[in-house]
Amino acid sequence: MEVYLEVTYVINGLMILLTFELLCFLLNQQMTKRELLKYVLTYNISILFLYIDFFDGFLLLYDLLLTLFYFRKLTYIYYPLFLFVYVSLLSFLEFMLPSSTIFQSVLLVEGFDFVSMLIVGVLVLAIFYFYIAFCHQQLKKDEMVDVSFFNKHCLGFIDNGNKVFYKGYPVIFISQYLLESYEKIDSITIETANQVELVDIMMMNEIEINHQVLHHVYVGVMSSSEYDCILNSQLLGGLL
Numbered sequence: 001m002e003v004y005l006e007v008t009y010v011i012n013g014l015m016i017l018l019t020f021e022l023l024c025f026l027l028n029q030q031m032t033k034r035e036l037l038k039y040v041l042t043y044n045i046s047i048l049f050l051y052i053d054f055f056d057g058f059l060l061l062y063d064l065l066l067t068l069f070y071f072r073k074l075t076y077i078y079y080p081l082f083l084f085v086y087v088s089l090l091s092f093l094e095f096m097l098p099s100s101t102i103f104q105s106v107l108l109v110e111g112f113d114f115v116s117m118l119i120v121g122v123l124v125l126a127i128f129y130f131y132i133a134f135c136h137q138q139l140k141k142d143e144m145v146d147v148s149f150f151n152k153h154c155l156g157f158i159d160n161g162n163k164v165f166y167k168g169y170p171v172i173f174i175s176q177y178l179l180e181s182y183e184k185i186d187s188i189t190i191e192t193a194n195q196v197e198l199v200d201i202m203m204m205n206e207i208e209i210n211h212q213v214l215h216h217v218y219v220g221v222m223s224s225s226e227y228d229c230i231l232n233s234q235l236l237g238g239l240l
Contacts, residue, residue: 008109013044014124015093015107019086021131026081042066059105072168096120145210147229152178154228156209163232164190166201166218170232173199173220178228182221190220197223209235 017040024031031039043066060083067079090107094100096119099110147156156172164171166188179202186201200221207217209231222230 008107009044011093011109011120012107013040015086015089016040016043018089018124018127019082021127022085023078023081024131026085027077039070072165093120145231146208147210147231148208149174149204149206150179154178156229156231157227158231164188164220165232166220169218170235171201171218171220172204172207172232172235173222173227173230175222175225175228177225179219179221184221188220199223 020039067075071078093107094102101108144155147154182202184200185203187198189198202219204217204219207214
């Protein structure tokens, strides 16, 4: 049977896009359009493995290396979830498209079935709709959680725009007036909405966020007092 490579590439690209959108639901965080496009383009290179067949499971190794590159210390959360969602979608689409088959974790489309394609299209549109609604809700929601450290209590703002990492770990920002004295271990440059700022980095041995105790957390010392604490949305893998 003839394999429609163009359709195969598009469908697998949609599967990867849907996979990351469903990951946003599971991890309670949003991704930008640029991030989603980057993931679709790089993870979907798997279509080339139809011609480069090194060994069984090579695609799984490739996905693991990509996940390590993008998510670093959070790979242990993202990689298993990515595989679970991707394989679930893969199996569902193979069931819905009788003219398709799975080879090297790639869905090969060998023909067209209008009814099946219509059902898949409705599924894709439904996930798109709920993802857009989810992102809209996240943008409107200014979520504040309880934060405790050094016998002090304050409110922390979960900032979905905070993408700052230090040595692969998400950085929490705390206002300097709450820290008083601290031991600086490094300085990094960050870009805020208004300026580029040099901030000190310290190590906090223990901090409690939303009743979850975290150990050995990197903290950026803020000069601004607009917020007591700005949290990274990827703390605990985005499960705050």
